Amino acid sequence: MREIIRANNSGFCFGVERAVKQSFDFVSPQGRVVTLGPLIHNKDVTQKLANKGIHEISMEDIPSLMKEDTVIIRTHGVAMAVYDELKEQGVSIVDLTCPYVINIQKKVKLHHDKGYKIVILGDEHHPEVVGINGYCNNSAYITKSGEIDFPMKGKICVVAQTTEKQSNWVKLITNIAETAKEFVAFNTICKATEDRQKSAEEISKEVDAMIVIGGYTSSNTTKLYEICKKNCPMTFHIENAGELDEIKEKIKNAVRVGITAGASTPEWIIKEAMENL
Ligand code: SF4
Known part of the structure; x- marks a missing residue:
């Protein structure tokens, strides 16, 4: 069963x-x-x-x-x-x-106006990051991985895209602390993102197969997929229940199947996938 x-x-x-x-x-x-x-x-x-x-x-x-x-x-x-x-x-x-994104935009504007160099942890092409960068005259240094490739001089203000991984945030802050003399850091990773990532992490350690539901262009869903894949090699990313047919053959021997879904996945799609499985 x-x-x-x-x-x-x-x-x-x-x-x-x-x-x-x-x-x-x-x-x-x-x-x-x-x-x-x-x-x-x-x-x-x-x-x-x-x-x-x-x-x-x-x-x-x-x-x-x-x-x-x-x-x-x-x-x-x-x-x-x-x-x-x-x-x-x-x-x-x-x-x-x-409102959580507005909070980041305000912090970035305030610190940019006070002469801070803005550093954003996130994807430079993601609309949230493009928008935030617009509050400091598009002058932010943006890093996706948390790596930095130039010395942080002067006053630095660091923020994160709301859907970033906590591990990347820690990496970035550690890297900045190595060179910067003065910096303020606002961990703006959203609580909803954190909660979803923690739950996905826990459940993916306990199951034989993992299904992550959400749009292929959804940043937070992609992060959930990456987290689950590390713990559970049989992890699959789908957009809706219609894509399960192909996967069901691959997971036919899985006794415990975990399900998670990105922040932009409606309840009816999750229920449909659960019923289908
Ligand atoms: S994940 Fe949801 S709650 Fe969090 S910042 Fe994005 S839209 Fe807001």
């Missing part, structure tokens, strides 16, 4: 839940409603939004927006310059930037 064990902390986090609910509930008085980039890294959810008439646009599309349009800003947030562009177009803004 197979046992399916779900990680204690998995699926939608507070910020994503709030963004998805408010987007689906939003009724436009007039004009189009668009999201700047996909609302969350989950194709099933963005498809449902598209069915409701809420489509995604890119930064390059901003000049073609009309006054009566509404732009939804997703949890990742955007740079200050993007708000200026949107205001110039005269559009309405529904700002669903996660």
Whole structure:
């Protein structure tokens, strides 16, 4: 008899839940409603939004927006310059930037204005990091691995992308401490991320196979996959239950199967996968 064990902390986090609910509930008085980039890294959810008439646009599309349009800003947030562009177009803004991300943006702006060099632990191409960098005139030193390749001189302010791994944070702080004389560090890895990573770590040590559910472009899901894979070689990353058919053959002898899901994976997708298994 197979046992399916779900990680204690998995699926939608507070910020994503709030963004998805408010987007689906939003009724436009007039004009189009668009999201700047996909609302969350989950194709099933963005498809449902598209069915409701809420489509995604890119930064390059901003000049073609009309006054009566509404732009939804997703949890990742955007740079200050993007708000200026949107205001110039005269559009309405529904700002669903996660409060934890706003906290990072404020810290970065405050310290940049005080003359600190900003260092961000994260992926320079991830929209959250691109947005945060916009609060220090795009001058941040960004490292994905925690390695630094130039001496940290002057005053340094360090922050992390909310979905970073704690181990990378420790590595970065250790590296900075070796050369910097003066630095302030704000561990801005989100509690929801930490909780999901801890639960995934624990459960992946106890099972024969591990299924991680979430978008392929989701940063926090990818980190969960990496953590689980270290402990459980039979770890698979899927976006939805439809992808399980291929995997079921590979895990047919697994008695204990663990399940976890990224912060942008809706409950119905997790339940569907559990039932399928
Ligand atoms: S992972 Fe954390 S920072 Fe990101 S949206 Fe969720 S609650 Fe906000």
